[in-house]
Amino acid sequence: MAVTWSGRWNHVRKVTERTGPFAHPDFEPSTETLQFLQEVCHILVIGAGGLGCELLKDLALLGIRNIDVIDMDTIDVSNLNRQFLFRPKDVGKTKAETAANFINLRIPGCNVTAHFAKIQDFDASFYRKFHIIVCGLDSIIARRWINGMLISMLSYEDGELDQSSIIPMVDGGTEGFKGNARVILPGMTACVDCTLDLYPPQVNFPLCTIAHTPRLPEHCIEYVRILLWPKEEPFGAGVAIDGDDPAHVSWILEKSQERANEYNISGITYRLTQGVVKRIIPAVASTNAVIAAACATEVFKLATSCCQPLNNYMNFTDIEGVYTYTFEAEKKDDCVACSQKPQNISFCESDKLQDILTYLLESTTYQMKSPSITTAINGKNRTLYMQSVKSIEEKTRANLKKSLAELELCSGQELYVADPTTPSSLTFILQMGTKME
Amino acid sequence: MIKLFSLKQQKKDGESAPERGKKSSAAQLRIQKDINELNLPKTCDVNFPDPDDLLSFKLIISPDEGFYRGGRFVFSFKVGQGYPHDPPKVKCETMVYHPNIDLEGNVCLNILREDWKPVLTINSIVYGLQYLFLEPNPEDPLNREAAEVLQSNRRLFEQNVSKSMRGGHIGSVYFERCLK
Numbered sequence: 171m172a173v174t175w176s177g178r179w180n181h182v183r184k185v186t187e188r189t190g191p192f193a194h195p196d197f198e199p200s201t202e203t204l205q206f207l208q209e210v211c212h213i214l215v216i217g218a219g220g221l222g223c224e225l226l227k228d229l230a231l232l233g234i235r236n237i238d239v240i241d242m243d244t245i246d247v248s249n250l251n252r253q254f255l256f257r258p259k260d261v262g263k264t265k266a267e268t269a270a271n272f273i274n275l276r277i278p279g280c281n282v283t284a285h286f287a288k289i290q291d292f293d294a295s296f297y298r299k300f301h302i303i304v305c306g307l308d309s310i311i312a313r314r315w316i317n318g319m320l321i322s323m324l325s326y327e328d329g330e331l332d333q334s335s336i337i338p339m340v341d342g343g344t345e346g347f348k349g350n351a352r353v354i355l356p357g358m359t360a361c362v363d364c365t366l367d368l369y370p371p372q373v374n375f376p377l378c379t380i381a382h383t384p385r386l387p388e389h390c391i392e393y394v395r396i397l398l399w400p401k402e403e404p405f406g407a408g409v410a411i412d413g414d415d416p417a418h419v420s421w422i423l424e425k426s427q428e429r430a431n432e433y434n435i436s437g438i439t440y441r442l443t444q445g446v447v448k449r450i451i452p453a454v455a456s457t458n459a460v461i462a463a464a465c466a467t468e469v470f471k472l473a474t475s476c477c478q479p480l481n482n483y484m485n486f487t488d489i490e491g492v493y494t495y496t497f498e499a500e501k502k503d504d505c506v507a508c509s510q511k512p513q514n515i516s517f518c519e520s521d522k523l524q525d526i527l528t529y530l531l532e533s534t535t536y537q538m539k540s541p542s543i544t545t546a547i548n549g550k551n552r553t554l555y556m557q558s559v560k561s562i563e564e565k566t567r568a569n570l571k572k573s574l575a576e577l578e579l580c581s582g583q584e585l586y587v588a589d590p591t592t593p594s595s596l597t598f599i600l601q602m603g604t605k606m607e
Numbered sequence: 608m609i610k611l612f613s614l615k616q617q618k619k620d621g622e623s624a625p626e627r628g629k630k631s632s633a634a635q636l637r638i639q640k641d642i643n644e645l646n647l648p649k650t651c652d653v654n655f656p657d658p659d660d661l662l663s664f665k666l667i668i669s670p671d672e673g674f675y676r677g678g679r680f681v682f683s684f685k686v687g688q689g690y691p692h693d694p695p696k697v698k699c700e701t702m703v704y705h706p707n708i709d710l711e712g713n714v715c716l717n718i719l720r721e722d723w724k725p726v727l728t729i730n731s732i733v734y735g736l737q738y739l740f741l742e743p744n745p746e747d748p749l750n751r752e753a754a755e756v757l758q759s760n761r762r763l764f765e766q767n768v769s770k771s772m773r774g775g776h777i778g779s780v781y782f783e784r785c786l787k
């Protein structure tokens with residue numbers, strides 16, 4: 171099949187082959203830019219749901235051909251109203267593969283690779299392959315995970331950030347008629363954890379209202395979910411609620427209805443019950459389209475430098491009319507994820523943990539008061555020493571007398587140190603061999 | 608403003624730098640900070656069954672004044688990867704006759720649910736729980752019987768609390784002894 175035809179990319183070339191007042195100062199109009207987009211640029215899309223379908227379509231139509239997409243879900247019939255790469259025959263198939271196949275068939279030359287997986291299944295060597303990562307996620311935990319991954323991949327030379335180690339993250343989010351798009355340059359601009367306050371908290375009703383003074387159908391469902399389920403364990407001891415299991419949802423529905431009748435509350439349906447249990451916020455197709463378009467535009471700007479990227483957070487609502495507001499979210503000095511540059515400390519294998527502790531307490535640079543030291547070995551967290559909590563101090567005191575070799579700490583190991591003198595924990599990278607003066 | 612990539616014609620491969628080993632999560636780093644800076648009132652103690660797992664621990668409150676003086680109450684804390692966006696899950700493991708704690712150990716404390724904010728810490732919750740024992744609040748009842756007694760007859764409430772802490776029946780419910 172002919173992969174291109176005359177005039178196919180005119181809409182993109184208008185921007186990449188001419189300059190303009192908003193172009194990046196270093197931007198040079200050139201035919202190579204489109205070539206770069208098509209042949210070299212490698213983008214990762216995380217999520218193939220409402221935002222993900224839009225993103226894949228937008229990016230592919232902008233000329234980006236090398237796209238990977240990760241999604242861990244399969245297609246549900248309720249997705250079909252807005253996740254337009256899926257058809258009724260696709261219900262039950264994986265979102266990632268179905269979306270990738272659709273784009274590859276529909277947009278000649280495009281090469282989308284699907285990963286039916288969780289983001290946590292991949293390590294830094296996978297994520298390093300991409301020029302830009304764009305997220306259409308509905309989970310804050312997943313966002314924080316990828317944010318942490320990109321920050322951990324930064325490298326520093328003499329305390330200076332090596333800019334070639336930055337992989338920009340473009341993040342979109344929607345909730346009903348509200349949405350936001352943001353650009354994160356890990357290590358340089360506000361990250362997900364810097365702005366944790368901006369993410370709407372989960373709606374939690376007061377427990378006493380749920381227990382004794384319900385007024386809304388949601389209160390009745392929450393009563394069954396939080397208080398009745400653990401008490402009655404209708405599907406066996408320790409069985410957690412599965413919002414996709416019709417038997418579970420039906421049981422909750424029935425009990426919620428009984429409770430609602432007691433309090434003269436109406437409006438409990440299967441759909442509402444499942445929505446409350448799974449904490450579904452109704453998705454609006456047009457909001458997804460707007461936010462995905464904003465994100466895809468940012469990817470395009472970053473990849474081509476044809477325009478300065480969003481700086482750095484855009485809010486959007488179309489509840490009454492259309493409103494957007496853009497502001498610069500600030501990088502926080504005490505952000506647990508991005509505030510510190512990992513610092514090297516040198517010790518010998520025969521040095522004891524006590525030597526590191528003494529160094530942190532006595533060195534003129536740190537002068538800490540009661541540092542705790544943790545690390546992660548093979549993905550498992552380990553508390554090496556913590557003075558301030560008696561039960562931990564007693565169990566970790568013996569580590570102080572052990573050598574770093576005995577503690578299985580090798581060169582390159584990260585040590586996380588929290589101390590009242592620093593606003594956030596510090597990360598140290600252990601350099602083994604030469605003794606520090 | 609930096610130009611991000613010297614992108615021109617630069618293919619990426621995943622093979623370059625060696626990995627530094629899996630990094631600790633943001634939730635993990637934040638809880639380490641919280642725990643390291645716990646400033647416990649003298650009536651409270653924390654216990655970590657596994658010191659490597661800072662996400663799961665017990666808080667023991669032994670009030671030295673108020674209705675619950677002399678008792679010993681154990682709370683379990685489970686901190687998830689969503690922390691501090693999401694609050695920890697806290698349950699009372701000691702059966703207690705208390706207006707704001709039900710017989711299954713659910714606790715009605717605003718900062719554990721509707722008023723939780725990421726700026727709050729484990730310390731904030733410790734103080735919140737301690738306060739529940741000093742000032743049980745009959746306005747927000749979970750154990751409604753206890754709340755009604757507290758509102759109508761403080762003297763009887765006090766007797767019921769003492770009786771429950773010594774081990775005994777209040778109505779049909781048996782409370783295990785939890786005196787220190």
Ligand SMILES: [Zn+2]
Pocket residue numbers: 360361362363364365501502505506507508509
């Ligand atoms: Zn940050």
